[in-house]
Each structure stands twice: as structure tokens, then as C-alpha cells.
Amino acid sequence: MTTTTEFGIVYAVHIITTHFGSVVSKVCDCLLRRGPLSSREISRLAESDINHNKVKDILCLLIHQNCVQAFSVEPPDGSESKATVQYIALFSNILHRARYSKFAKVVNEELGSQCGGVLEALLSNGRLTLEQLIDRDRDSKKSIGSEAMRDSLEKLVAARFVERVPSPEPVLGNKEEGPAQKKRGAKASKIFKEPESLEERILEAATPVDAIRFPIIFEQDSSSALADEDSNVSEKKRKQPDVDSSGPSNEVIWRPNFEELIRRLRHKACVEIVKERRDEGCANVLKAMLEVGRTQEKKAKTDKSVPMSMGSIYEELIKTDAGREMTQERVEECLEQMSATSSYLPAFVIETDDSYIVDFKSIFSVAQKDEMESVVMRRYGKEAFRMFRYLSQEDRFVETDKIADAALTEKKDTPQILLKMWKDGYLHMQKLAVTGVYMPFLLWKVNKLIVSRQMLDEMCHASLNVSLRLTHEMDSEKELLLLPMEKLEGALKERRIKNRAKIVLLSSTRFKLDDAIMLFHDF
Amino acid sequence: MSKRKRPEPKSSSSGINEDEKNILGLIRSKQGMGATTYEMRTATKIQPTLITRAVASLKKSSLIKEVPNMNNKGIKHFLAVEFQPCKELTGGDWYIDGALDVSKIEGLKEICVRILERLKSKVVTLDVIYSYFEKASSDGDKLSREQTREILKNLVLDNVVMEVKSNGLTDFSATRIGEICYKLTGKKSGGGEARDGAFALVPCGACPHIGLCTPDGVISPTTCVYFQKWLDF
Numbered sequence: 001m002t003t004t005t006e007f008g009i010v011y012a013v014h015i016i017t018t019h020f021g022s023v024v025s026k027v028c029d030c031l032l033r034r035g036p037l038s039s040r041e042i043s044r045l046a047e048s049d050i051n052h053n054k055v056k057d058i059l060c061l062l063i064h065q066n067c068v069q070a071f072s073v074e075p076p077d078g079s080e081s082k083a084t085v086q087y088i089a090l091f092s093n094i095l096h097r098a099r100y101s102k103f104a105k106v107v108n109e110e111l112g113s114q115c116g117g118v119l120e121a122l123l124s125n126g127r128l129t130l131e132q133l134i135d136r137d138r139d140s141k142k143s144i145g146s147e148a149m150r151d152s153l154e155k156l157v158a159a160r161f162v163e164r165v166p167s168p169e170p171v172l173g174n175k176e177e178g179p180a181q182k183k184r185g186a187k188a189s190k191i192f193k194e195p196e197s198l199e200e201r202i203l204e205a206a207t208p209v210d211a212i213r214f215p216i217i218f219e220q221d222s223s224s225a226l227a228d229e230d231s232n233v234s235e236k237k238r239k240q241p242d243v244d245s246s247g248p249s250n251e252v253i254w255r256p257n258f259e260e261l262i263r264r265l266r267h268k269a270c271v272e273i274v275k276e277r278r279d280e281g282c283a284n285v286l287k288a289m290l291e292v293g294r295t296q297e298k299k300a301k302t303d304k305s306v307p308m309s310m311g312s313i314y315e316e317l318i319k320t321d322a323g324r325e326m327t328q329e330r331v332e333e334c335l336e337q338m339s340a341t342s343s344y345l346p347a348f349v350i351e352t353d354d355s356y357i358v359d360f361k362s363i364f365s366v367a368q369k370d371e372m373e374s375v376v377m378r379r380y381g382k383e384a385f386r387m388f389r390y391l392s393q394e395d396r397f398v399e400t401d402k403i404a405d406a407a408l409t410e411k412k413d414t415p416q417i418l419l420k421m422w423k424d425g426y427l428h429m430q431k432l433a434v435t436g437v438y439m440p441f442l443l444w445k446v447n448k449l450i451v452s453r454q455m456l457d458e459m460c461h462a463s464l465n466v467s468l469r470l471t472h473e474m475d476s477e478k479e480l481l482l483l484p485m486e487k488l489e490g491a492l493k494e495r496r497i498k499n500r501a502k503i504v505l506l507s508s509t510r511f512k513l514d515d516a517i518m519l520f521h522d523f
Numbered sequence: 524m525s526k527r528k529r530p531e532p533k534s535s536s537s538g539i540n541e542d543e544k545n546i547l548g549l550i551r552s553k554q555g556m557g558a559t560t561y562e563m564r565t566a567t568k569i570q571p572t573l574i575t576r577a578v579a580s581l582k583k584s585s586l587i588k589e590v591p592n593m594n595n596k597g598i599k600h601f602l603a604v605e606f607q608p609c610k611e612l613t614g615g616d617w618y619i620d621g622a623l624d625v626s627k628i629e630g631l632k633e634i635c636v637r638i639l640e641r642l643k644s645k646v647v648t649l650d651v652i653y654s655y656f657e658k659a660s661s662d663g664d665k666l667s668r669e670q671t672r673e674i675l676k677n678l679v680l681d682n683v684v685m686e687v688k689s690n691g692l693t694d695f696s697a698t699r700i701g702e703i704c705y706k707l708t709g710k711k712s713g714g715g716e717a718r719d720g721a722f723a724l725v726p727c728g729a730c731p732h733i734g735l736c737t738p739d740g741v742i743s744p745t746t747c748v749y750f751q752k753w754l755d756f
Contacts, residue, residue: 010738276718344685344708367718373682374720378729386680401611408677410623411593411614424734455722462727465736465744472745473754502754512721 005457011464012094027058031089065126070169071202103261118152122256129251163213163257170205263300266523285334288317307355383409384417397443425454456520463513470506543577555609557600593621646694646704726753
């Protein structure tokens, strides 16, 4: 699931440095580069002199901010050794820190500004109990009161934007029977699923069942069966209905549910792509389809939605103003349009019997292709763009001369252009030596997985660069930025305006770049 | 008194010797690709000087011709006169004197786009475009069916035109169901436009030195000239 690239790590460490300082970032860097480690190993391996106690404090901070997850592995049967606690950095959650404003916007739009405020408090603090949220509200200038706070939190949990914190230290089963499983024959290979990464296994083990993760709070008492013994949740006791009477020790701790927040951004991006590639009507129908299938999506990065009937889509559609303007016939037309496939656009919706399935993978493949091709066009030129598109279409190894013929490019220049793209990791090349021919034939191919990884790495690099440049621009005019605009005149005023324009451009670019990173990493 | 030159032994009535006969056979067997002197030497085991003499003699007798290789002008290919040089040597229909005729290709592409823009149905088959080029007044614009297809395919690779299969309805009413048709890309044509990539809009997206760029390196975002230019308001 998580593909960490070199600049992905550098970018993640940069985010941690700006939020928590360089010492914390060293621990994070160590975990990102070396994988899961115990606290002792971290204090030994982290580059600077960080003692064990300090490492523990840093790990506590990173866990509190949802950037690190602790776990332990069950010792093998018969072994007397104790399971040691290890820590794993959650790369995706670190990158999410750069998109908190997007998450807050999603909640503001759907549940209103009060809920948005509660989510923002949780995002900036990492984890909070209701009591802590109420205390914070009491101290703020725009206090909304404890009842409103409780209502907002209830709404956020019901909409799954907020969840109960996961198990602090899940125990992983000792899974060493990998090769033995393979021997189970053809039947097993047919149902063989891609193995889960360690991070996925840890997160799965740490996540409590839905009834505990999203409890119907405030309606049940402390003896609620929701907090079961095996849930591994430290805050097992349910919160008392009376917020004032309960101490922090037995209160439920809440945190933002990134899975749901990313799902909403994913759906929004899907609707945008369909709107650009088809029309407003299709986008409205797709939006309704996503709403129908959302609750049944098991993970955020799902390839296909559940099948849904025309009736259920239309029922959902007429709940919106735009949907009420559409007749069922028009909806059918849109569905037909989205089911159509051509060499230019794949089908966004799959029609099966009387139901329809949203093909997320194909929708995002279109946007990813656009992103890749526009980079090829800008960096290597029009000829390279044609060659890249031709090789993407062919999806096999093609000889240099054939590429030149298909793309109508000068045969002498073609190898140089292809070599440039190959050097940057945008093409895959193989040499084919033929007896009697002095020069080996060069065969080329676009390997989408490799290109996606390369793009993700470069985009993280670019995002890091934009962020560093933004800091540089802000620091260079630090004093000028402190002065009120109305007091500035002439050249100084102009300088301030220019600096402001630079900051706006860099900030909006970082925002858009993050959308592109999500397209390749989170969607 | 000068010594009389001894005539070379002629093996047949056609007036060519044994070496020349072997070389001609080899050249003929290679058809449109012809043979280089290196290939003649390795295939026939004849001495290099004799090969040079034989090739000159065959050329003089108009039995073979010399064709340069467009990929490497230093290498000469010898073809039997009855064969036309193959695509690998000349580069194909789009090459003139070993160079790609880019201006002609671009001109033809423009014509195709204009035809598509003018058409009410917005959808066109290969035959319609071909009939236009077939009737073209100037020889330069005359194209074969295959060449027309190549031009349209090139426009598809440019992402200017898209290939669609006819369903016989509305815009496709004048075409057979299942026939390959061409239409312009873009919002109005129903296929939507490719979005501008966010990464391509940042200087780093087009930067040839991104691999050398590091936060504290010689090339860094704070000293980058491309950034400087981009942020120069």
C-alpha cells in the first residue's frame, strides 16, 4: 500500500521538522529509513546523541500525533523470549499533515463550521478527549459551549470523520508460514491475494471493530458492551454520560479518521475528473453513486464500488438540487455515456445485468495518465510526448525504428530522445543482441508502475522544494511582513505586494501538488 | 616497350568474372536492403581489393547502384538495379534526402484538423480524409491511403484527434456500425480535455537537473534560477 520513495522520506522528514523540530525529525527519519525498530535501537541508530528517555518522549509525541504506531510480534511457539515493543512510522499519516486544511474544508462543507472547528482541534492536537475539547473551547474567544461541543463530536463520529484511538500496542501473530502456504496447490493460487505489507497488518490489528471505533456515544452507559476485553484499547471503559464527573483516565480518546477523510477527497477527485472528461450531468450521477456505495467501501483505496441499482442511484440523486433537474432517462443516458469505452477514454462505470459499478481505478488512471504525459511534454518536448503515448498504448517492448515510424519523428533523433526519458526513469529499455548484427537492437516500453513511482518521488521532491522556497521567501522579507500594509509606501509597498504574490503562488502550488501526490499515493 | 595488360578471365558470355558473379548474387539476394562491402567480404571471403574492383565493375555495367543509409551516411549499400531501396535505407515515404519532411507532415496535419473543424458531424472516417487528399490539386498534398492513416494516427498521438468506433447513432449516422472514426478531442467533442498536470506547472516538473537538486546542494530551491524566473513578478 505504502510506497516510500527517497524523496518521499525527505519530504516527510521535512514536514516533521517544521512541525516538531529537528530532534523529533531524526527519530522519524530513522524509522522511515530503517523500518520498525525498538526504542533502544532508535537511540542507538539515530544519528545524533539522543538518549533512551528522550527517544521515549519523542515516540510518545509522534504516537500522540498519529505519526507512529507501536506494536509487538508474538514470540515463536515454545520460545521463552519476551515480545519487544517496536515502532513503525506511518508515512501516509505524516504526509496528511500537509493537507489538514483540505480535511477541515470537507467537514465544514458537510457538517458545518462547528464540526469543522472540532475537527481542526483534533487535527492540531492529534488526540483529545471530549473533556479536553470542552476545556479548550472554554478558553477560546469564540466558545460554543459544552453541549454544542458534544453534539459536534457526536456528528463527527456518526459521519466517521472522527474515530476512537486504535489499540496502543497490538500484538501481531507470528506469521512465518509463507512458503508452506504456497504448496497448497492450484486452488490456493487461484484465491491468492497480494500479501499485506507489515504496516497494513499492524494497522489492521490496531483498529478496533466498527462498533468500538465509531460508538454511538452519549447514549450508553459505562457498562456498554462496546468496549470488549479483546479490543486492545487502553481506554476500555466507556465514557460516563456526564462529562464533568469523569476523569481523563476513563474517558474515550478521539482522533481524526484519516481513512474517511481521504475517502471523501478521493470521491471529490473522482467527480472532478468525470466532470472534466464527460459533463456536469455525468458528474452528478457519479456523485450520487459514490454516496450510495460509500458506507459499503471496506478500505479507502478500493478499486471498484459495490454494484448498485438504477433505482437506488436515482433515489440518491433526487436528494440534491442538481439531481432534481434530471429525468430518469437522462440518468440512463449518463450511465450509458460513462459505461462507453474507447481507445481515448476507458469506461468509468461498469454495467452488469441491472446494476452499475464505479470503476475507481479506471477514473484515476485517466488523471494519472494526464499528469504523466504533461510532464513528458514539458520536460522532453512534443516528439517525446508522441513516443511516450505510443508506447503507453502498445504496452509492450517496441524497437527504436518502429517508434520513430509510428510517432513520425526523425529516426536519427529518436534514440537520443528515448535515452533521455530512460535515464530519468520514464522508460524501460532492453538490449537485444542479434547474431551478425554489429549494434544491438534497443527495445523500449512504458512501465506504468515504475513511472508512477518515479513521478511520486519527483512530486515529493517538488513539494519539498516549493515548501523550502516558501519559507525562504517568507524569511527574506520577515521584517517587512510584520509592518501593517497601510503604513507602507512607494518601493516598500511594492516589495511587500510582490512578496505577497510570491507567497500566494507558492502556497497554491503546494496545495495543487499535494492533490497530485494524493492521486499517485493515496487514491 | 610497355607490357601488354593481360585481360581478366571472363567466366560467362555476360562479361562478368566469377567474383563479380558471386557478389551480384549476394546483392540480389538482399533485395531492397542491398549489401555493404563488409557484408560482401564476410559472406564471400573475397579479398577486399578484389571486392572494390568487382563493385566498381558492376556499377560500370549498370548492374548495381549505390544507396546511402539514412541512419549512417558513411555506410554505402549496393542494390541490384531492379530493386528499389527499402524503408530502412531511405527512411520511408516521409523522408526527403535522408531527412524527415517535418513541414510537410505538419501541413498535412493542419489540413486534417481543418477538415474535422469544418464538418458538421464532427466525426470523420479515414475514407473521407483520404478522398480529400486523393483529389488534392498539388502533388505535394497527394497521399496514399496508408499515408493518410499515418497522419491521422499521428494526430491521435498528439492528443489532438481521438479514435472512436461508430455506433451508428447521431454523429455517426453516416458511418457503418463498428467503423473506426476520428474526431477532435476537447470539451465540445464529448471526450473532455486532458487536464494540465499540477507537477508540470512547477519549474521542478520541467527541470532537467531535478536529480542534482538537494536542499543544501549547489542546485537548491533557494538558489534555483528556474524558481527565480518563475517568481519574477
